[in-house]
Amino acid sequence: MTWRVIVGTISAVLTMILLGFVAITEPDRMVGFTRAYGSRQIENGAAIFENSCKPCHRLDGKGVPAKGPALNTVELFNGTRTLDAGWTGTIDNFVRLTIAAGRPRPSAYYTSENFLDPMPTWGEDYGGPLRKDEVDALTTYIMNWGESYKDASGNFLAPTPTPLIDAVGTDLNVELPQGNAERGADLATAQACTACHIDSSTGPAWLPTGDVAGMGVRAEERYQSGDYTGAATSAAQYLHEAIVQPDVYLVAGFQPGVMPKNFGEKLTKQDLADLIAYLLTIK
Amino acid sequence: MAVFKPHLPILDDIRSKGLIPALLNKTNEAVERLTAGLDIEDIRSVLRGDPAPRPNPRLKPHADGFWFHMRPTYYHILTSGLYPSFRLGWFSTYFFVFETITGLILMLFYTPSPLVAYENMLNLLGNVPFGRLMRDLHKLGAELMVIVVLLHMLRTLITGNYKKPRQFTWATGVILLGVTLVLSFSGYLLPWDQLSLWAVTIGASMAEAIQPQFVGDIANLLLRGGPQFNANGLLRWYLGHVLLLPLVGFIFFGVHYYKVVIQGHSLPPESEPVGEDTAKRVPTDQRVYFMPDVITRELLYVSLTTALLVLACVFFYHAPLEPHADLLITPLHTTAPWYFLWLQGLLKIGDKFIWGVVIPGAATAPLLLLPYLEVGPSRRYGDRRVGLTMIMVTVVILAILSYMGTPRYLVSSSPDQEVVAELLPQTHPGPLRTSNWMDLLPGEYNAADWQSAPTLMLRNLLHTYNEEMEKAEDNPKCRAANNCLIDGQGFMIVEDWQKEVRRVTFRVIWEGGPADFCQPGAQREFCQTVYLHQFSNYGQGE
Numbered sequence: 001m002t003w004r005v006i007v008g009t010i011s012a013v014l015t016m017i018l019l020g021f022v023a024i025t026e027p028d029r030m031v032g033f034t035r036a037y038g039s040r041q042i043e044n045g046a047a048i049f050e051n052s053c054k055p056c057h058r059l060d061g062k063g064v065p066a067k068g069p070a071l072n073t074v075e076l077f078n079g080t081r082t083l084d085a086g087w088t089g090t091i092d093n094f095v096r097l098t099i100a101a102g103r104p105r106p107s108a109y110y111t112s113e114n115f116l117d118p119m120p121t122w123g124e125d126y127g128g129p130l131r132k133d134e135v136d137a138l139t140t141y142i143m144n145w146g147e148s149y150k151d152a153s154g155n156f157l158a159p160t161p162t163p164l165i166d167a168v169g170t171d172l173n174v175e176l177p178q179g180n181a182e183r184g185a186d187l188a189t190a191q192a193c194t195a196c197h198i199d200s201s202t203g204p205a206w207l208p209t210g211d212v213a214g215m216g217v218r219a220e221e222r223y224q225s226g227d228y229t230g231a232a233t234s235a236a237q238y239l240h241e242a243i244v245q246p247d248v249y250l251v252a253g254f255q256p257g258v259m260p261k262n263f264g265e266k267l268t269k270q271d272l273a274d275l276i277a278y279l280l281t282i283k
Numbered sequence: 284m285a286v287f288k289p290h291l292p293i294l295d296d297i298r299s300k301g302l303i304p305a306l307l308n309k310t311n312e313a314v315e316r317l318t319a320g321l322d323i324e325d326i327r328s329v330l331r332g333d334p335a336p337r338p339n340p341r342l343k344p345h346a347d348g349f350w351f352h353m354r355p356t357y358y359h360i361l362t363s364g365l366y367p368s369f370r371l372g373w374f375s376t377y378f379f380v381f382e383t384i385t386g387l388i389l390m391l392f393y394t395p396s397p398l399v400a401y402e403n404m405l406n407l408l409g410n411v412p413f414g415r416l417m418r419d420l421h422k423l424g425a426e427l428m429v430i431v432v433l434l435h436m437l438r439t440l441i442t443g444n445y446k447k448p449r450q451f452t453w454a455t456g457v458i459l460l461g462v463t464l465v466l467s468f469s470g471y472l473l474p475w476d477q478l479s480l481w482a483v484t485i486g487a488s489m490a491e492a493i494q495p496q497f498v499g500d501i502a503n504l505l506l507r508g509g510p511q512f513n514a515n516g517l518l519r520w521y522l523g524h525v526l527l528l529p530l531v532g533f534i535f536f537g538v539h540y541y542k543v544v545i546q547g548h549s550l551p552p553e554s555e556p557v558g559e560d561t562a563k564r565v566p567t568d569q570r571v572y573f574m575p576d577v578i579t580r581e582l583l584y585v586s587l588t589t590a591l592l593v594l595a596c597v598f599f600y601h602a603p604l605e606p607h608a609d610l611l612i613t614p615l616h617t618t619a620p621w622y623f624l625w626l627q628g629l630l631k632i633g634d635k636f637i638w639g640v641v642i643p644g645a646a647t648a649p650l651l652l653l654p655y656l657e658v659g660p661s662r663r664y665g666d667r668r669v670g671l672t673m674i675m676v677t678v679v680i681l682a683i684l685s686y687m688g689t690p691r692y693l694v695s696s697s698p699d700q701e702v703v704a705e706l707l708p709q710t711h712p713g714p715l716r717t718s719n720w721m722d723l724l725p726g727e728y729n730a731a732d733w734q735s736a737p738t739l740m741l742r743n744l745l746h747t748y749n750e751e752m753e754k755a756e757d758n759p760k761c762r763a764a765n766n767c768l769i770d771g772q773g774f775m776i777v778e779d780w781q782k783e784v785r786r787v788t789f790r791v792i793w794e795g796g797p798a799d800f801c802q803p804g805a806q807r808e809f810c811q812t813v814y815l816h817q818f819s820n821y822g823q824g825e
Contacts, residue, residue, distance in 0.1 A: 001332030001579060008583040011590035018593045019413075026412045032820065034409040039816035042784060044606070046814035133401070133607055147782035 038140065041133075045141025048134055052122070055195075061145055064195045066114055066260045071095075077146030078156035091146075096139040101126045114260045168272045170244045170264040172237055176273040184278025187271055196259070206282050214282035215239075222251070239276045243267070319348030321574075329575040341574040354573055355544055359562065362548040363571035363580075367442060370584065371435035372543070375463075377588060378428035379532065382466075385421040386525065393473065395521035397514050400475035401607045408604070415601070420592055422602035425467045427592075429622050432463045440674050443662035444549040448560060450654035452542040455535045457651045462532040464622060469524040471620060472517060478710065480512060480608035481617035483520070485627065487512070492635035499636075511610055558660035605710060614709035615700065616690040628687030698755035698768050699791045699809035705751045706744065707789065707813055712821035714744060715787065720817045723777055723785060730773035748773050752791070768793040783817040 050059060058064050061072030075081045082094050100123025106115040122128035123135050130138070149157050168174060188194060188204065197205040206215035219235040222228060230249040232238040241248055244267075246259035267275070296305040315322040320343025321329070328336075335341055344351035362368065392411055393403050407414035436456065439445055445453035472483040487506040493499035508515030547562030555561045571577065605614075619627045629638040649656060657670065664671060686692060706715045722740035730752050733745030752773045761767040771793040780786040790801060791809045801810035 004579045004583045008586045011586040015590045015593050018597050030409050036820035039819035042816050043814045144781050
């Protein structure tokens with residue numbers, strides 16, 4: 001009997017001590033959980049980004065020309081972009097709302113970029129596939145890119161100015177330097193040409209596929225064909241024209257206004273020469 | 284002249300006896316009323332274990348009080364200790380009360396809606412002091428309650444207590460077992476995480492298999508609230524969990540325990556003549572009075588069990604919480620809760636309706652009616668060789684079926700996914716997520732070269748990876764399915780991705796693999812990516 005009372009009493013005291021221990025450690029634990037959950041939100045958001053956002057914003061968030069703007073860029077986080085759009089709320093909410101409700105037409109900030117498709121609505125409330133917590137996770141992940149644009153004291157770095165380049169322009173008659181095909185191949189990826197030109201099963205559309213020869217051969221044939229409406233007088237010039245003035249001549253089956261018209265402003269003479277050299281090597 | 288003259292007797296007492304003795308006296312009186320017969324000195328003598336004075340005031344609460352009138356005034360000396368019942372019925376009741384208390388506290392922080400149920404869990408874990416402890420206690424208590432109730436039934440079967448005159452007690456017990464299982468199962472759905480959704484989906488899909496089809500369809504609609512689980516379904520399971528099932532349990536518990544008290548605690552089989560029931564005829568010298576003996580035991584059980592449960596939940600056990608429920612993502616290897624694995628095992632044998640509904644249903648009827656079917660008078664072990672053998676065989680069959688219910692048995696899946704799932708499981712954190720982020724150095728690693736990895740953690744991880752690759756190269760299961768990973772190679776690529784975020788790609792290739800790296804639709808290659816944050820801290824359990 002006595003030991004029952006003793007053990008029972010000790011147990012009751014032990015329970016109280018344990019509850020006291022929990023009471024003391026609970027605030028730290030709750031902070032820890034909240035932080036851990038925030039971190040897991042970033043992980044989930046990253047997975048959603050890879051599944052759903054990659055085609056237009058690129059896996060690293062640097063954007064795809066003519067498809068989607070860069071998100072992994074200091075302009076988004078230091079407020080330049082939201083200021084331009086006339087947004088007065090927080091950037092976090094700007095991102096969240098854009099994801100959830102989409103963008104029926106490209107923002108005025110990007111008029112020069114010629115984005116073709118509107119941003120779809122992703123939030124469940126707006127007819128999209130993502131739950132609220134998934135939109136939140138995605139937002140947390142995108143906002144986490146901002147962390148890498150902060151200096152030691154937590155201020156955003158100044159935007160890197162767009163390097164001034166000696167752009168090639170849209171004139172077909174400029175003299176181009178000697179092209180480097182190898183560098184051209186890298187440029188085709190770096191300039192995200194491959195984001196759209198991936199129609200063939202073997203890779204980018206300029207590769208030979210089945211009966212269709214490579215772009216080098218096709219360029220040679222096209223500028224000499226009867227329905228050609230452009231001004232090119234050689235295969236190289238045909239490609240030159242197709243890159244800087246894409247709508248002058250359209251191959252049957254393609255729509256005008258799809259390919260961005262600003263490559264003349266984004267490429268140097270050397271870039272263009274390299275790209276043409278690369279494309280001409282593909283027979 | 285005053286119309287109303289207050290008269291407080293205590294003031295007279297204080298005047299005549301002094302302040303302290305008068306207050307003590309009054310307190311004593313109050314205690315005696317609350318306990319319906321025991322004053323402070325009586326309670327102290329009960330706890331000290333003094334022999335009962337005459338006349339015995341300890342019998343009064345049993346006669347006059349509400350709570351104690353439900354308890355017998357004395358037990359037979361052979362049933363007052365842990366043996367032969369192991370107090371499993373008492374412990375079942377303890378857990379019922381324990382679950383009610385913790386459950387009521389959890390109810391304060393819960394809304395039965397798919398929109399917020401999961402958020403409620405996060406709130407409970409991150410914002411409510413003692414929130415995680417309550418959740419852990421409730422979950423652990425539920426698992427233990429199922430175990431205790433099952434053992435209680437097994438013990439009753441073995442000692443033959445279901446026999447005349449306790450047939451009806453047995454039948455109510457079978458109903459209480461069902462209530463316990465469904466209570467525990469219905470609680471699964473409420474957090475609205477992947478674990479809950481898919482465990483309950485397995486259950487509901489069994490109801491769907493009921494023939495004729497329209498009955499199955501209606502059952503399915505009732506359980507899920509629609510063709511898929513939705514807000515109505517969650518609300519139904521919630522109300523069943525907090526209202527209907529506890530109510531049914533409470534009613535049948537009342538009947539069950541009333542029968543136990545009326546018929547007395549059954550004696551061990553060998554201690555009474557065959558075919559006779561002497562539980563109520565306890566000779567005076569074999570009586571163990573509820574007060575002081577049984578009540579001190581029970582108080583000890585309460586405080587000791589509670590202390591152990593709290594201890595377990597503070598340091599060792601945390602209720603799992605998986606990612607938010609998602610009907611579009613079926614995790615690899617979802618299973619029913621462990622106590623329904625035998626059902627999942629049955630389902631693998633054949634037709635859903637026959638093996639999942641008809642056979643378990645047909646097995647329940649004889650269980651319920653057992654004491655009316657098996658009417659042999661003797662409870663002695665020696666006379667019940669056939670019966671005891673059948674009990675043991677049933678237990679073994681259930682164990683085998685439960686094993687068959689696990690993913691180890693007869694689940695076809697591709698070995699490439701299995702390899703990655705070992706390191707990066709979909710249903711719990713697993714080795715990669717729980718390992719130290721700092722040691723996960725960026726680089727490209729080959730599982731076969733695990734020994735040359737730069738950190739111990741990477742070596743361990745890659746070693747596991749390599750072992751899994753070797754296993755997947757040749758085993759009976761993949762040979763049967765003809766999908767062994769011949770010349771398999773496992774790669775793990777770790778990249779710095781964002782601040783405090785790394786991206787890990789698992790790439791499994793076999794028979795040479797494709798030339799390009801992780802392109803969609805590739806043959807002989809399996810790729811899986813995961814992002815890991817430095818502070819996601821999966822080691823916590825949830």
